[in-house]
Amino acid sequence: MKFFLDTANVEEIKRINRLGLVDGVTTNPTIIAREGRDFEEVIKEICSIVDGPVSAEVIGLTTEEMVKEARILASWAPNVVVKIPMTEAGLEAVHRLSKEGIKTNVTLVFTVAQGLMAAKAGATYVSPFVGRLDDIGAEGLDLIKRLKTALANFHFTTEIITASVRSLKHLEEAAIAGADIATIPGSLFPKLWSHPLTDKGIAQFLEDWKKVPKKS
Numbered sequence: 001m002k003f004f005l006d007t008a009n010v011e012e013i014k015r016i017n018r019l020g021l022v023d024g025v026t027t028n029p030t031i032i033a034r035e036g037r038d039f040e041e042v043i044k045e046i047c048s049i050v051d052g053p054v055s056a057e058v059i060g061l062t063t064e065e066m067v068k069e070a071r072i073l074a075s076w077a078p079n080v081v082v083k084i085p086m087t088e089a090g091l092e093a094v095h096r097l098s099k100e101g102i103k104t105n106v107t108l109v110f111t112v113a114q115g116l117m118a119a120k121a122g123a124t125y126v127s128p129f130v131g132r133l134d135d136i137g138a139e140g141l142d143l144i145k146r147l148k149t150a151l152a153n154f155h156f157t158t159e160i161i162t163a164s165v166r167s168l169k170h171l172e173e174a175a176i177a178g179a180d181i182a183t184i185p186g187s188l189f190p191k192l193w194s195h196p197l198t199d200k201g202i203a204q205f206l207e208d209w210k211k212v213p214k215k216s
């Protein structure tokens, strides 16, 4: 499984990247706005830190606007992936961009049908939003399992990015379901490697070590 960081915070990216855990980065307009920095500057900086794909989202709503923006975003760095919303205009943009060799990540996917449409149009990645489905009382993780099966049935090469990940359970169940990627907020990452029994175990070992006779 690949781990992406769902953040535009450069310090967070550098810190997690030092652990060898960052295969890519995803951003959206909300995440970019949180940093209070110029969009182009921050995307270029992230692309220089991370070797893997870095998603940058278009703002336009028509196909022409999206394609135009996508070409600009893709020119910023070779590892930019253009995030396109799951709409009819978006699907046409994805189809056109795939023919130009520009990688896309179709975002705001909430059903298996939407995921299949994105894959068929030529998306490199598709991003089902688990947490936002949970927010409305649906079972977000079901979408990951069902979309994984649907894409595998027809040998689509589109990779599933489990997005809107809010908990350890989201990450673990997405991994068990075989999602290719999970994009994880920086604040959640430490919970993936932590456990109270690990901390307790270390404290106990250090305490017991004091009882070991030392020659000097």
Ligand code: E4P
Pocket (backbone or CB within 6 Å): 006, 026, 027, 028, 107, 127, 129, 131, 132, 163, 164, 165, 183
């Ligand atoms: C990533 O591609 C998504 O934009 C992000 O995971 C959305 O997360 P949220 O639902 O917590 O805002």
